[in-house]
Amino acid sequence: MARFGFAQSSIVALICGFMPQAFAQEALPPWKLTLSTDSSYLSYRTNRAANPPGPGLRDRGSQFTQNFGVQLVGHPAQDLKLSLMVKGGAISSRSTTLTTSGSYAGLLDTTVSGMLTYLGIAGYQPFISLNLNLPTGRANNSNAGLQGKGDADLVTKPTFGEGFNIGPTIGVNIPINAAWMASVAAGYTARGKFTREADIIPPFMFPVSIDPGDVGTLTSSLSWKGDKLSLKASLAYSFETDTTYNNQPFYRAGDRIVAQLSGGYAIDDNWSAKAQASYSHFARNKVQQFGLPPLVREAFNSNNDVLKLSTDLTYARDSWSLGPTASFTHRARNGWDPNTFQFITSRNSYAFGLTGGATIGEMVQVKARIERMWSIENATADKLVFGFPILGSGTATARTQGWQASASASVKF
């Protein structure tokens, strides 16, 4: 009898022993598949006064891009999160100046990204990521395609393709407490060789082999979140290896610092605002001396610092949102003397517009944005050769006006 009682007690204890496990073993959430597409159109017209005075120059250009992306996110196990993404697109780009005109229509490069996060350590979530650039676009264009490239400061795609790039990243998220979170990471981008257009226009079209320098980057971010305000600061430091031109050392980009600060504020149940500032600075490059290797540190900095400020104010109600958006970009002049051919002047760009979005059902989200943009590029002085000015070698102030519009849709399953 006592033996029977012990058995019954054991069964009850055994069942109870599994009960905590039953409470603890939550089912993993289902995998999420997101299909995304976006269309964007940009059109601009630049008027540049003539130097010396005379009829001015007028450039214009446009780009239409269509992108597609697929992302799969899920938990293959309790302590693992996996994210996979493939994204590609196509472009139609046109550009016309006083003397040249051209266009390109075709695919862009495809990016592939995989990311795995380990969730099993309280207080630390390490992750690894492998990213690829597949050369489905075109780096070596005909002369028409070359001329179809738009103003790189204005267009979203200054070029249409490059080589096969592989970029692993390793990092860790550190949630310090409910308010503070940090993240640090190290990445390396091994960039493949590609062939691009010749430096000399037809009939001497001998394509050039470019092997861009690999890039190593260290980055850290810190964020803070209160009831209504959230802030995030990030810093990235990059260094590069040599870029080669037809297998000869061509240049080595200076070390780079990118600093970003962003914030969001929930004003009330309907209104919210967000702002972002980013700043990029390169140290002096190593370049060829008199057009030949080896590379030496350049006398003055050929790079332009770039500062970008942007802000959105959003009114959201039920399933839709709408609000104004504004941005300002300052490209600083580079470090060369204005009288040298290496001098690049400063440029200020402004954009104002409207942005909005809507959620349709639980699966579909659409967003749209339209902006008017203006840009002013400062004049440069005539260049000096052995102390003598070359008349007309400087440039006059250039004023640009344009429109950009985009629409995106994503469906989540």
Added chain:
Amino acid sequence: MRYLAPAILCLLATASAQAQPPKFCPEGRMANGTCVDPRRAEDMRTTSIVLSQPKISMTGTLVLSDINGDYAVPRDAFEIRQNHRAKGY
């Protein structure tokens, strides 16, 4: 009486399981055991990955298009000029 001891144990074990932090947190846990805010964790990780790969692609990005603007990194104008013969500089 003979069921009392296992029943109490059962009750304690169940209560203990319910008092514990949730076993599954989609973005892991903080050091004190509470779940990490999933949106913030995703945002911080994405920021780190995008900033650590500033030149992975000239034409594409590592995030879906609807959040491109939140993770934009300024381009290298010198490289665009030298490697791609782009206009505007």
